[in-house]
Amino acid sequence: MEKPVNALSESPQKYTFKTHESYSPEEIIAAGGTTAFAHKIGKTYENMLAKLKETPLPIVDFTDEEWDTMMEQLKNDK
Numbered sequence: 282m283e284k285p286v287n288a289l290s291e292s293p294q295k296y297t298f299k300t301h302e303s304y305s306p307e308e309i310i311a312a313g314g315t316t317a318f319a320h321k322i323g324k325t326y327e328n329m330l331a332k333l334k335e336t337p338l339p340i341v342d343f344t345d346e347e348w349d350t351m352m353e354q355l356k357n358d359k
Contacts, residue, residue, distance in 0.1 A: 304318070312318035319325065343351065 304322075309315060309318045312321045
């Protein structure tokens, strides 16, 4: 009789879920708080706006009806 294959231990490559670097609270506090830390790692408001402007997709505004429907859904989901 054949031994069953354990897919987790015998997979050819291991999948890792970690795609973003994480930081400890101590690192953030040492940088001077959340805003100072964001500037330190280059996540500033200006950089985020610049990246948004580089996206190839057009920004589509919601119609008044879509906005009202969305607000009503949010209100009812609380």
